[in-house]
Amino acid sequence: MQTLVIGLGSMGFGAAVSCVRAGIDTAGFDVNPEALERFQASGGKPIESLAACKDIDCVLVFVVNASQAESVLFDSELQSGLMPNALIINCVTLAPSKAVEIANKVGSMGFRYIDAPVSGGAAKALDGRMSIMASGTPLAMTDAKPIFDAISEHVFELGDEPGQGSQMKLINQLLAGVHIAATAEAMNLAASLDMDLHQVIDVISKCAGSSWMFENRAPHIADGDYSPLSSVNIFVKDLGIVTNEAVENGVVTPLSDAALALYRKASESGLGGEDDSAVVKVLAQQSKVTLPGSDT
Amino acid sequence: MQTLVIGLGSMGFGAAVSCVRAGIDTAGFDVNPEALERFQASGGKPIESLAACKDIDCVLVFVVNASQAESVLFDSELQSGLMPNALIINCVTLAPSKAVEIANKVGSMGFRYIDAPVSGGAAKALDGRMSIMASGTPLAMTDAKPIFDAISEHVFELGDEPGQGSQMKLINQLLAGVHIAATAEAMNLAASLDMDLHQVIDVISKCAGSSWMFENRAPHIADGDYSPLSSVNIFVKDLGIVTNEAVENGVVTPLSDAALALYRKASESGLGGEDDSAVVKVLAQQSKVTLPGSDT
Numbered sequence: 085m086q087t088l089v090i091g092l093g094s095m096g097f098g099a100a101v102s103c104v105r106a107g108i109d110t111a112g113f114d115v116n117p118e119a120l121e122r123f124q125a126s127g128g129k130p131i132e133s134l135a136a137c138k139d140i141d142c143v144l145v146f147v148v149n150a151s152q153a154e155s156v157l158f159d160s161e162l163q164s165g166l167m168p169n170a171l172i173i174n175c176v177t178l179a180p181s182k183a184v185e186i187a188n189k190v191g192s193m194g195f196r197y198i199d200a201p202v203s204g205g206a207a208k209a210l211d212g213r214m215s216i217m218a219s220g221t222p223l224a225m226t227d228a229k230p231i232f233d234a235i236s237e238h239v240f241e242l243g244d245e246p247g248q249g250s251q252m253k254l255i256n257q258l259l260a261g262v263h264i265a266a267t268a269e270a271m272n273l274a275a276s277l278d279m280d281l282h283q284v285i286d287v288i289s290k291c292a293g294s295s296w297m298f299e300n301r302a303p304h305i306a307d308g309d310y311s312p313l314s315s316v317n318i319f320v321k322d323l324g325i326v327t328n329e330a331v332e333n334g335v336v337t338p339l340s341d342a343a344l345a346l347y348r349k350a351s352e353s354g355l356g357g358e359d360d361s362a363v364v365k366v367l368a369q370q371s372k373v374t375l376p377g378s379d380t
Numbered sequence: 381m382q383t384l385v386i387g388l389g390s391m392g393f394g395a396a397v398s399c400v401r402a403g404i405d406t407a408g409f410d411v412n413p414e415a416l417e418r419f420q421a422s423g424g425k426p427i428e429s430l431a432a433c434k435d436i437d438c439v440l441v442f443v444v445n446a447s448q449a450e451s452v453l454f455d456s457e458l459q460s461g462l463m464p465n466a467l468i469i470n471c472v473t474l475a476p477s478k479a480v481e482i483a484n485k486v487g488s489m490g491f492r493y494i495d496a497p498v499s500g501g502a503a504k505a506l507d508g509r510m511s512i513m514a515s516g517t518p519l520a521m522t523d524a525k526p527i528f529d530a531i532s533e534h535v536f537e538l539g540d541e542p543g544q545g546s547q548m549k550l551i552n553q554l555l556a557g558v559h560i561a562a563t564a565e566a567m568n569l570a571a572s573l574d575m576d577l578h579q580v581i582d583v584i585s586k587c588a589g590s591s592w593m594f595e596n597r598a599p600h601i602a603d604g605d606y607s608p609l610s611s612v613n614i615f616v617k618d619l620g621i622v623t624n625e626a627v628e629n630g631v632v633t634p635l636s637d638a639a640l641a642l643y644r645k646a647s648e649s650g651l652g653g654e655d656d657s658a659v660v661k662v663l664a665q666q667s668k669v670t671l672p673g674s675d676t
Contacts, residue, residue: 180573203587215587240583251573252583258566259589266558266635270551273622276631277476277547287536287548291499291511293555295591326569335572335667339562342638371631 085109085230086167088137089144090156092119094313095175095202096146098209099235101126103144105212106234111137137165142231143172149321150178150186158189166195171227173198175216177257179325180247181332187246196224199246201253202236205300206313213237217256219248254329257322258340263297264319265343268364270298271305276373281306301361308377310358310365317356319347381405382463383527384433385440386452388415390609391471391498392442394505395531397422399440401508402530407433433461438527439468445617446474446482454485462491467523469494471512473553475621476543477628483542492520495542497549498532501596502609509533513552515544550625553618554636559593560615561639564660566594567601572669577602597657604673606654606661613652615643 085108089100092114103110104127111131112123120130131137134156143166145153153176156162172190174183174197187197198220208214215238218225225241232239242248270293274284285302288294304310323344330337346363355362368375381404385396388410399406400423407427408419416426427433430452439462441449449472452458468486470479470493483493494516504510511534514521521537528535538544566589570580581598584590600606619640626633642659651658664671 203589205588217583238586242579242583251570251575252580255566255570255575255580256584256587256589258569259562259584259591259594262562262565262635263559263589263591266555266562269558269633269635270554273554273626273631273633274547274551276629279547279551283538284548284551287513287538288552288555290534291552292501292592292596293499293552293559295555295559296588298555300588330569333572333667335569335669336663337565337569338638338642339558339565339635342634346634367632371629373631
């Protein structure tokens, strides 16, 4: 199976390398030359232009957002390099309605589509242990199995229809985005009370206040290390998708709204490229709290 | 060691029964006669008035809030039934400043104090497996050890000073309260999209959006079962303590504020005595979403 991974960022790179490791013939494309070099150094086959691809059976799309996904799928020379009936596995987080729209357009071009947003972070992606929230026809899912086996630990098969995978990702991002902001709020309050932040992490991780995101992100704040694993701007985008979807359905989301306001404020303050836990800096500034690693 | 547990609600009853099971001579007091009967049926020694207690070495306080704690400690006939130097272990969730105030007053009366809020829920309390966030002098902690061994799985020793235990509980309740509200928000959005709510729980529990509270409370919403394990009104109180403490320290808490508004709205709508996950009913009503178990 000739496979092409488009977008070699933290998740796409991990997926591409996991495919190579599983013995799948894998090409990789990215607009960033450094990403291509890194992929080549890991045994992959970098391509510098989508015009260069040929006889591709399966495309994994790992670009940043819906408009990039539409651009590579519909406004590039990719199509001429695809086999008839090729499988497009779209791993981008996007609105469920957008997943349906893209799936229909892909179908009308004679290709197949799996709606397959992922979760798990860069480290798990590199290990081939991401989680995939997938929806698509049973036959497409069967054909995707070798790829899914290579890149994931859990594949949740959520139905036949495009959009079902994206709906689940939406719910996950709502929770993840709110939990990171809650972690920031809790750590900022603890810092204001002069509590030992590492002790806070040790205790809360064993209590009912814990979350996956608390255990993962609170140490960044306690260590004052905002090297981006996943950036503030990702949640500006993803909670934007969540709240738009909610508004379109007449659904209120007061916590997502409050969290999104924090991510936006952080992004507007120049923190968009920092680790998402850097939303704590917005709270600290508004509260005149000094955090670990801060100069003020 | 003659021990008295004051307040035989879900946590206090579990602690009292766990002491009995550990062979500690344990009396129990509650204003509710049914709680006293239940305690007697479990092998405990119920007392119908604090005036009846005698030669008590150790008091565990499990009443609902700070004013009830002050009432039983300072405005009752309890004092005359305590041994000199008796140990008061206060497990009530209250503001850290209030813990200091009560500790000082207890000290001036010739008794010792441990600030010891707990976490874990009714089921763990019954099993003697709660978590305790404790602060107090090393000697008091040593004397409390047989009691702590009987009722808890984790004892976090957070320092010598009263208030340090309550600070940690504050951070835990901030996170727990926000996470329950986030769970409600996520489940309400999922219901609006006609998603299979049990499938949502299965998937999210294995993804980065999970939290202790999501795993514990989301099933209540999927099952439409709001029998109170911990009630809405508990979080009206506890997030009230969190946001007051924050305001007093000039700290902003936008997520706690949003969550508290939901708990208050639920309480004002007559849901105060239901399970805390019933905040989802406020969101569902505002969003015209039909939840499992609802008639509308």
